[in-house]
Amino acid sequence: MKIILGVSGGIAAYKAAELARLVMQQGHEVQAVMTAAAQEFVRPLTFAALTGRKVLTDLFAIESAIEHIAVAQEHELMVIAPATADLIARLAHGLADDFLTTLYLAFTGPVVIAPAMNVNMWQHAATQANLETLRQRGHRMVDPDSGYLACGMTGPGRLADPAAILEAIEREARKRRDLEGETVLITAGPTQEPLDPVRYISNRSSGKMGYALAEAAAARGARVILISGPVHLAPPYGVEVVPVRTAAEMRAKVMERLGPAGIVIKSAAVADFHLGTVPTQKVKKTAARISLELDPTPDILAELGRKKGDRLLIGFAAETQNLHQEARRKLESKNCDMVVGNLVGGSSDIGFESDQNEVVLALRTGELISLPRAPKREIAERIFDQVLKLRLALHAADGR
Numbered sequence: 251m252k253i254i255l256g257v258s259g260g261i262a263a264y265k266a267a268e269l270a271r272l273v274m275q276q277g278h279e280v281q282a283v284m285t286a287a288a289q290e291f292v293r294p295l296t297f298a299a300l301t302g303r304k305v306l307t308d309l310f311a312i313e314s315a316i317e318h319i320a321v322a323q324e325h326e327l328m329v330i331a332p333a334t335a336d337l338i339a340r341l342a343h344g345l346a347d348d349f350l351t352t353l354y355l356a357f358t359g360p361v362v363i364a365p366a367m368n369v370n371m372w373q374h375a376a377t378q379a380n381l382e383t384l385r386q387r388g389h390r391m392v393d394p395d396s397g398y399l400a401c402g403m404t405g406p407g408r409l410a411d412p413a414a415i416l417e418a419i420e421r422e423a424r425k426r427r428d429l430e431g432e433t434v435l436i437t438a439g440p441t442q443e444p445l446d447p448v449r450y451i452s453n454r455s456s457g458k459m460g461y462a463l464a465e466a467a468a469a470r471g472a473r474v475i476l477i478s479g480p481v482h483l484a485p486p487y488g489v490e491v492v493p494v495r496t497a498a499e500m501r502a503k504v505m506e507r508l509g510p511a512g513i514v515i516k517s518a519a520v521a522d523f524h525l526g527t528v529p530t531q532k533v534k535k536t537a538a539r540i541s542l543e544l545d546p547t548p549d550i551l552a553e554l555g556r557k558k559g560d561r562l563l564i565g566f567a568a569e570t571q572n573l574h575q576e577a578r579r580k581l582e583s584k585n586c587d588m589v590v591g592n593l594v595g596g597s598s599d600i601g602f603e604s605d606q607n608e609v610v611l612a613l614r615t616g617e618l619i620s621l622p623r624a625p626k627r628e629i630a631e632r633i634f635d636q637v638l639k640l641r642l643a644l645h646a647a648d649g650r
C-alpha cells in the first residue's frame with residue numbers, strides 16, 4: 251500500500267522515524283511529508299534515508315504547482331504522527347497554508363491521526379472540539395498515551411506507541427469500502443409529540459446510535475439519508491440529514507425518501523402515542539387533575555415491513571427486560587431482517603444517552619449474535635458487517 255506519513259513539529263517527531271521504519275517493514279511504500287516546524291526537530295534527511303524517497307516539505311519548492319494533487323491521487327492512506335495541536339486545528343478548519351495541509355484537503359482516502367502535545371493543550375476545549383470535528387469526518391484517532399511528558403508534566407499527551415499507530419493503519423487499510431453504490435436510509439433520535447404549542451411528550455433517546463450508524467455507512471462508501479428527530483448532535487460528514495419532529499413527520503419523510511434505499515435502519519425511538527388533536531393555544535394551569543387521551547402513532551417499521559420488497563430492513567428494540575425474546579418477537583411481527591436489541595433504563599449506563607452500547611442481533615436466519623460493550627461507532631461497524639453477511643446468506647437461500 252502507498253502511504254503518506256505526515257510529520258508535524260513536536261518533540262515526538264523523532265518517533266515518526268521509528269513509525270516509518272515499522273510501516274516499511276510491513277511492505278508498504280512511505281512518502282514522508284514534513285511541516286516547517288517538524289524540520290526544526292528532525293531533518294528531512296532522516297526520513298529520506300529511511301523511506302528511500304525525497305521528503306516533501308514546501309508547497310512552492312517543487313517541480314509542479316499541482317504536485318499535492320498528484321501525490322494525493324497516488325496514495326491510498328494518510329497517517330499523521332505526531333499531530334500537534336496547531337496542525338489538528340488547521341486540519342479541522344481546512345486551512346491549506348503548507349504542503350501537508352494542502353495535501354490533506356486534496357486527499358480522499360482514509361486518514362489516521364496520532365496526536366502528541368502537552369497535557370493542558372490536549373485537554374483544552376479548543377483542541378477537543380477540533381478532535382471531535384476530525385472524528386466526525388471519519389478519521390481514525392490514535393489517542394496519546396498517559397505518562398511523563400517532555401514538558402515535565404504528567405498526563406495524556408505522549409504520542410501513542412508506534413506499534414499501536416501501525417495497528418490502526420493496518421485496520422484502516424483492511425477496512426473495505428463495502429457499501430459503495432448503496433443507499434442507506436437511517437432514522438435516529440426521539441420524536442416529539444406536541445400537547446399544545448409549548449409542551450410535548452418525548453423520550454430519552456440521544457440519537458447517538460443512529461448517528462454512529464450514519465457515520466459508519468458513509469465511511470464505507472454509502473450514500474446515507476439520515477431522517478433525524480430533534481437531537482443535539484452535529485450532522486455527520488457527507489450525510490444528508492432530514493430533520494423531523496413528530497412520528498407523523500418521520501413517517502412522511504421515510505416514505506418519501508424510501509425509493510433508492512437498499513438498506514433501511516430504524517434506530518429512531520419513535521413515540522408510540524400522540525395527542526390526536528393538539529390545542530392551538532397553551533393549556534392553562536388549574537388546580538384540577540387533567541387526563542390525556544392518547545392515540546397510537548403510525549408504526550413506521552411495521553408499514554415498511556409490509557412493503558419492503560428486496561430491501562434489508564433493520565429495526566431496533568430498546569427494552570428494559572426480556573431482551574432476546576422481545577428482539578425475536580419484533581423480528582417476526584414487523585417482518586424485519588434484523589432487530590438490534592439493547593437494554594435501556596434502570597441502572598444501566600449503556601444504551602440511551604451513553605456513548606457506549608451492548609446489543610444482541612436477532613437475524614432472519616434464526617441466529618442470535620451478542621456484541622459486547624463497545625463505543626457506539628464500533629457497534630455500528632459490527633452491525634454493518636452482519637448486515638452484509640446476512641444479505642449474502644439470504645440471497646444464497648433464495649438462489650439469487
Ligand code: C5P
Nearest residue numbers: 516517518520547548549550551565566
Ligand atoms: O414496537 P417498538 O416501538 O418497540 O419497536 C421499535 C422499533 O420500531 C424501532 O426500530 C422503531 O424505530 C420502530 N418504530 C416505528 N414506528 C413507531 C414505533 C416504533 O417505526 N411508531
